[in-house]
Amino acid sequence: MKERIFLSSPTMHDGEMKFIQEAFDTNWVAPLGKNVDGFEEDMQAFLGENMHAAALSAGTAAIHLALIIEGVGRDDIVFGSDLTFAATVNPITYLGAKPVFIDSERETWNMDPKALRKAFDIYPDAKAVISANLYGTPAKLDELKAICDEKGVPFIEDAAESLGSKYKGRQTGCIGDIGILSFNGNKIITTSGGGMLVSKDEEKVKKARFLSTQAREKARHYEHKEIGFNYRMSNIVAGIGRGQMQYLDEHIRLKRNIRKRYEEALVDIPEISFNPYLSDSEPNCWLTCITIDRSCPVKPLDVMEALEKENIETRPIWKPMHMQPVYASAGFVKAEEKASVGEEVFETGLCLPSDIKNTDEDMDRIIGLIRRVFGR
Ligand SMILES: *Cc1c(COP(=O)(O)O)cnc(C)c1O
Numbered sequence: 001m002k003e004r005i006f007l008s009s010p011t012m013h014d015g016e017m018k019f020i021q022e023a024f025d026t027n028w029v030a031p032l033g034k035n036v037d038g039f040e041e042d043m044q045a046f047l048g049e050n051m052h053a054a055a056l057s058a059g060t061a062a063i064h065l066a067l068i069i070e071g072v073g074r075d076d077i078v079f080g081s082d083l084t085f086a087a088t089v090n091p092i093t094y095l096g097a098k099p100v101f102i103d104s105e106r107e108t109w110n111m112d113p114k115a116l117r118k119a120f121d122i123y124p125d126a127k128a129v130i131s132a133n134l135y136g137t138p139a140k141l142d143e144l145k146a147i148c149d150e151k152g153v154p155f156i157e158d159a160a161e162s163l164g165s166k167y168k169g170r171q172t173g174c175i176g177d178i179g180i181l182s183f184n185g186n187k188i189i190t191t192s193g194g195g196m197l198v199s200k201d202e203e204k205v206k207k208a209r210f211l212s213t214q215a216r217e218k219a220r221h222y223e224h225k226e227i228g229f230n231y232r233m234s235n236i237v238a239g240i241g242r243g244q245m246q247y248l249d250e251h252i253r254l255k256r257n258i259r260k261r262y263e264e265a266l267v268d269i270p271e272i273s274f275n276p277y278l279s280d281s282e283p284n285c286w287l288t289c290i291t292i293d294r295s296c297p298v299k300p301l302d303v304m305e306a307l308e309k310e311n312i313e314t315r316p317i318w319k320p321m322h323m324q325p326v327y328a329s330a331g332f333v334k335a336e337e338k339a340s341v342g343e344e345v346f347e348t349g350l351c352l353p354s355d356i357k358n359t360d361e362d363m364d365r366i367i368g369l370i371r372r373v374f375g376r
Contacts, residue, residue: 004312004313005365006355007353007354007355008186009186011247012243013244014243016244019035019243029234031234032232032235035242036235039055039241042245046245051179052198053196056208056212059181059194060091063091063130064091065208067091068095068211069204071127073097075097076097076126077125078097078129079101080321081102082101082320082342083103083104083320083321083345084318088158099327100119102116102333104341105335108137109276111131111140112334114335115334119333132160133157133172138277138281155176156179157174157180159179159181161287163188164248165281165282174200181198183244188252191244193237194241195233211226213232258356258358258363259354262352271292271298271374275287288351288354291348300350316349317351320340
């Protein structure tokens with residue numbers, strides 16, 4: 001069997017161990033220390049715009065805290081992306097609040113501003129909006145943010161997949177009232193697991209640090225006025241993050257090369273389209289995805305099976321939340337009465353191997369196999 005080619009796996013360098021070693025040498029083996037502070041500072045510098053950052057144990061934890069900080073509570077309605085990973089919206093349920101899913105538009109596959117506006121007509125009391133930048137592609141962020149501002153509702157930007165993507169020259173994660181980052185194993189940089197909550201509002205970030213360390217009041221004894229969580233990032237994990245930050249630009253460059261390579265190699269197959277983005281966005285190309293025209297006899301499953309036989313990993317598009325059994329009773333709003341855009345992308349699309357460790361030969365092999373499925 002040929003060696004496995006992954007969808008997107010961790011890419012480590014030589015700096016990470018140096019920071020971990022330093023943590024061991026100084027015995028800062030705890031959810032605080034120089035690496036945690038350093039990782040937050042590195043991220044703040046990378047994002048610019050005077051952003052503040054709190055390093056946490058996971059992106060999901062960051063979303064949970066963001067919703068709490070924005071005042072979401074039991075029975076509140078929260079609008080969430082429909083076409084996304086479940087972690088974008090599950091924390092709504094942790095709080096006993098009620099998610100209502102918003103369909104995607106065709107130009108970025110992300111939350112459709114038209115559908116969001118319609119949702120506010122149906123649920124005028126909605127308390128917050130959380131929207132993902134899918135596969136690294138920025139949503140129509142200004143439009144979504146403007147609607148939220150008009151309604152006086154906070155906009156949480158789930159940038160877990162889009163670290164380093166730019167929207168009108170700005171880093172994603174900076175456009176929402178709160179931004180969310182993830183450093184899970186397959187993300188563009190990884191700490192094995194981890195996340196960050198970022199905001200221009202320093203008070204919100206301070207609140208995240210407070211809630212993530214068991215909500216201890218300033219007192220000699222253990223005084224609690226709020227329910228806290230154990231969500232802070234460990235100093236060991238943050239050491240990996242500091243090492244990875246030195247290679248973030250390099251990872252983005254390689255991810256973009258992968259997409260370009262696929263685009264050039266498959267340009268003569270008109271039934272294939274790539275995940276679209278706006279002309280004023282610069283996606284990090286975390287995963288390169290395609291959709292195949294419904295009229296084409298080749299289906300996404302055919303491509304997935306052909307590659308799987310060669311030990312090459314692919315992945316279906318995220319299954320929309322409104323189609324998930326666990327969310328069968330949740331609301332769902334589409335811009336028009338036609339079939340949902342997210343459902344169509346799910347049915348016609350797939351994610352191609354986008355691992356930055358793939359060699360030129362790996363890419364040639366993957367592309368050759370895809371072309372063969374299409375009879376080229
Ligand atoms: C990975 C991911 C998350 C969750 O991040 P974790 O660090 O794995 O908890 C949230 N939203 C999206 C869109 C993701 O891809």
